Amino acid sequence: MNVVAKLGETAKSKPDRTAYIFGEKKETYGELQQKIDCFAGGLYELGVEKGDHVALLLGNTPHFVISFFGALKAGAVVIPINPSYTPTEIGYMLTNGDAKVIVADGRLLPLYEKMHELLPKVEHVVFCETEGQLHEPENLQIKAKLKSFTNLMKAVSRVSPELNEEDTAAILYTSGTTGKPKGAMLTHKNLFSNANDTAGYLTMNEADLVVAALPMFHVFCLTVCMNAPLMNGAAILIIPKFSPSAVFKLVKKHKATIFAGVPTMYNYLYQHEAADENGFASVRLCISGGAAMPVALLKNFEEKFNVLVLEGYGLSEASPVTCFNPFSTGRKPGSIGTNILNVKNKVVNELGEELPAGQVGELIVKGPNVMKGYYKMPEETAHTIKDGWLYTGDLAKRDEDGYFYIVDRKKDMIIVGGYNVYPREVEEVLYRHPEVAEAVVIGVPDPNTGEAVQCYIVPKTKTLTEEEIAMHCRQHLAKYKRPSSIIFLDEIPKNSTGKILRRALKDILANQS
Structure with a gap:
């Protein structure tokens, strides 16, 4: 299939059922x-x-x-x-x-x-x-x-x-945050299995209307908001470009039932002036992926809109979904959940050996959703896929119940005086401050410790000061994890899918120096 x-x-x-809504048109x-x-x-x-x-x-x-x-x-x-x-x-x-x-x-x-x-x-x-x-x-x-x-x-x-199921169906180019973009070859089997398993997990059915506000050229929207619903008789609400006001207006007008987005989209929706508790009244489920959602944002969004937000995990090379929080009971905020059907995740050390619960290592994935390789890049393929396992490049840990937690990108980890600092941990603390709208942390060279933590913040008000942030960090972080410098911005640079561009922040720093 x-x-x-x-x-x-x-x-x-079901020839007469609505497949999609676009503007005033239904097909x-x-x-x-x-x-x-x-x-x-x-x-x-x-x-x-x-x-x-x-x-x-x-x-x-x-x-x-x-x-x-x-x-x-x-x-x-x-x-x-x-x-x-x-x-x-x-x-x-x-x-x-x-x-x-x-x-x-x-x-x-x-x-x-x-x-x-x-x-x-x-x-x-x-x-x-x-x-x-x-x-x-x-x-x-x-x-x-x-x-x-x-x-x-x-x-x-x-x-x-x-x-044939092993024929290449699509080539999806990765965002290219390190070097040239790589074309992940996804087979018909990859696309079908992941869309089918995702739809089954989310119990998508004919009564659902799934909001496609994420870009369709991105694998998250392609699988979760297009392939999965259309394979199961659901309809999709196509929104040309994400804007909080358009989402609230169209969700309310058409009574959409499922919304999928990245954390920055949820942040914009939560803070938008048109947001009210009835904005997502028809929505039975929200899905977050693409990056780790700060726990404070997840809880605030759920309380404001009275809707369940489930975090999952995926990457282009895996079509993309590998993990999801349980739909009914047992959800753990801050985690990416457990293995979806037919897919296995595990955390390994540098030798590829599985680590016990609680230890941080690289997340690797195996299943019918894993790509056949990178187009015309055999060496990159061999480096990324070993013995059928896809090495994601993400640092993670697993708890005793089998829930996985993304700690950070392997390449984003900051080493301060020999100590590992995971940007997400620091960002979680920053998001707890009531005056912080957005926050991101990167590592910068330091003559004494090798690297130092630097944070960029979009404040909710212009009265927020560096000292207030520093005091907040002193209360919640060990000394080596605290930002050595704090920079306020009007906006955090992001790509078209809402993912934060850490490389662009380093360019800002280089231009300032």
Whole structure:
């Protein structure tokens, strides 16, 4: 079974059920399936064969849903790319990913005109008409490659190639926080197993309306907010771009039942002026992932909106979910929960030996959701996957009950005078201060201790002082864990999925010095 076949079964048995809501438009499963079939036929007419690579430079729109499933049905490998990346980043992923076809928002045509000479392997560019008609490019070579999404959809549905579970279905590029982004190859088995197990765990059903406010090109939204609900007859509420006011308005209007986001999104929702206790009245479950959620924020959010927030854990290389807190009873705030069905997590030392409860080591993962490897990077693959285990690079510990806790990224750990300092521990303390809106901690060079702790804070009020923060830290942290310097910012730099960019903070520091 694969996500394409499962969606086809849902469309056949429930053709009149709503598949998605976008703006004022609702589309049924039957209508969605027909468009997927036509898109697959259109790719066939363009000469796309099984195994060819189709890149999606699209935001949260029905175009993404249709293109993703249509390309998979045609037997292609899908490469979702953040359309707001720089030309250099996009060019690298298109070139490294050997894209044959690009499907893009029409507003990106000027970008393609500037970089088309650097993309000789791209044979066709399908532009989605989002704002009026596309302008006609003067370059005849470019013009010959351009195709209209609307015209492509006029194609006749054709018999699809057989999809094997070990065939690569998608290549998802990691955020590239260290070096060049790596393309994680996810198979049809990877995508199906993780979406199926996630949907089962969250008891997604026909009555659910899942909010897709996370970017669809990111694996979190792709699996949890798109594949999982559409495979189980639920509907998705597509929000083009996250904003607290839009989320509150649309959740209330359509009575959404499941919301998924990263901690920064929850922080924005909690602090927004439009927030009230009835804002999430219809929501039965909130899901948090992408980064560790401060316990104080989790508890405050739940109290304010009277809704359950479940933390989980995942990464692109694992399709992505590996852990979740129990849905009914036994949740432990601050933990990422326990193994999901069919997936095993464990904490190991430098030799790969499993550590006892309470000890910190690297989290490794094994299951049907683990990628087949990095595209064209055999050495990186061998370094990351050993004996079937995926080495995540995250530091974690396990308690006696089998709950896992992310301590920090292995590369983010700060060593102060020989002592290990985990940024998350310090950040948790900072978030407990009532005047702290956001906080992040990094390590900086220190001539005496090797490294020192530096913290960046977005205050709720302009009256907050460094001394108040220092006093707060003295009450709750050992001396070597306390920040040696405190910097106030108006905003913490983040990427498009809301993940904090620690590297950007180091750039700020370098520019100030």
